[in-house]
Amino acid sequence: MKFNDLQPIYIQIMDYIKYLIIKGELKPLEKIPSVRDIASELKVNPNTVQRSYQELDREGVIFAQRGLGNFVTENPEIIDNLKNNKVDEILNIFIEEISKLGINREESIKLLNESWDKHEKSIRN
């Protein structure tokens, strides 16, 4: 994982954990790596990871159990929300960027369909 400097590292770690949960690589009630493990893996200070985990705890995405570790929430509603928010973000960025180039709704859908054609072809090969 590489960090950029547009957002604080602790936010980027949060987004990464959320992303793993959305993709289902971290399942409900599953233990997530310890603060220290993540810190040494990402070469980041444990305090920074700790902060990410505490924010995620506050958002209800994970919960901490002292002496045991941090675990993914079992609340499906929260996980659905994570996914919906991420999808909305991707859609909005797309619409914003494509609009800035002067491309309208109809054209954007047409171009997207063509692009999916190419994408599916390249996967088949």
Next chain:
Amino acid sequence: MKFNDLQPIYIQIMDYIKYLIIKGELKPLEKIPSVRDIASELKVNPNTVQRSYQELDREGVIFAQRGLGNFVTENPEIIDNLKNNKVDEILNIFIEEISKLGINREESIKLLNESWDKHEKSIRN
């Protein structure tokens, strides 16, 4: 304009100039701001801006005239190419990101249509 640390600054400046040309804010044969002006505006070393302009010149996007400044190409093919490349980039990022979340072609189009609906409503108000 803000820089990130994922790409060299001179590339980011190039992308910005290209973006202005695509949007039509810089028109064919129009003079673009001097290296020194851009440098002081972006608080960047003039050499960095100079490098961006040289690359853009090499790509045929702009051309330099000694003693006069840099000007946008009048070749419509190059400008079209700029736009197409940018559009392709946006489309590919969208498909890649939405696929990573396990959303397929059909669903992505459906979601995009819904998102356009919301977008158009919010603009009307």
Next chain:
Amino acid sequence: MKFNDLQPIYIQIMDYIKYLIIKGELKPLEKIPSVRDIASELKVNPNTVQRSYQELDREGVIFAQRGLGNFVTENPEIIDNLKNNKVDEILNIFIEEISKLGINREESIKLLNESWDKHEKSIRN
């Protein structure tokens, strides 16, 4: 039992013993746990517990019998006093805190009645 650092530990142990007597969990003439038992249970130095017991003895709340242990006083007046002092403390803290928020006598009684309503409802369920 947890200790805080606002008062000496021996005072906190005294308060705890008094509290058990007030509630009737330690009855008149009943033997109270030995210094060593309390010390190991609370993970405290036996000298500290010893001091608590000596003070309680001095106050007449308990009395020591060499070779036998410590026993709760049978003097009902002393036990009543314990209770009255504790009750006064609770009342005074309440009045002090509620006054600091700018709430007067009338309002405090009204709020207390409402709070008792809620309390009794929550117990019934």
Next chain:
Amino acid sequence: MKFNDLQPIYIQIMDYIKYLIIKGELKPLEKIPSVRDIASELKVNPNTVQRSYQELDREGVIFAQRGLGNFVTENPEIIDNLKNNKVDEILNIFIEEISKLGINREESIKLLNESWDKHEKSIRN
């Protein structure tokens, strides 16, 4: 201000700021002391104060303005909530403690009235 060890320092600082707001000593939109000022006054590390302020910000009680300072919210609803929560806390502690001593609702109200009598007399003198 003195800290105890029953709660983290940053929570105690939060409670203190909330208390000042409830009492009206810090008014809506008023600037609260800077992180560094509070830190040196309370002889606490600036990071600890920073954390308190950020939590209060997240709760909507104050808001930070980079380069300017932290300010009390102007949202009266949030301030009312602060007060109501504090009052509830005082009432609940009172009922819990007085119940533990075997005193019921009627008696507690009677005792409170008597205690208010004493309190008012002592103030008059």
Next chain:
DNA sequence: GTGGTCTAGACCACA
């Protein structure tokens, strides 16, 4: 071992 809090100190962003 694992999370939680705190200090000391540095450096950045914003005004």
Next chain:
DNA sequence: GTGGTCTAGACCACA
């Protein structure tokens, strides 16, 4: 000057 982030390192609480 003021808030925001991060590192290094210590020590505590819980299991």
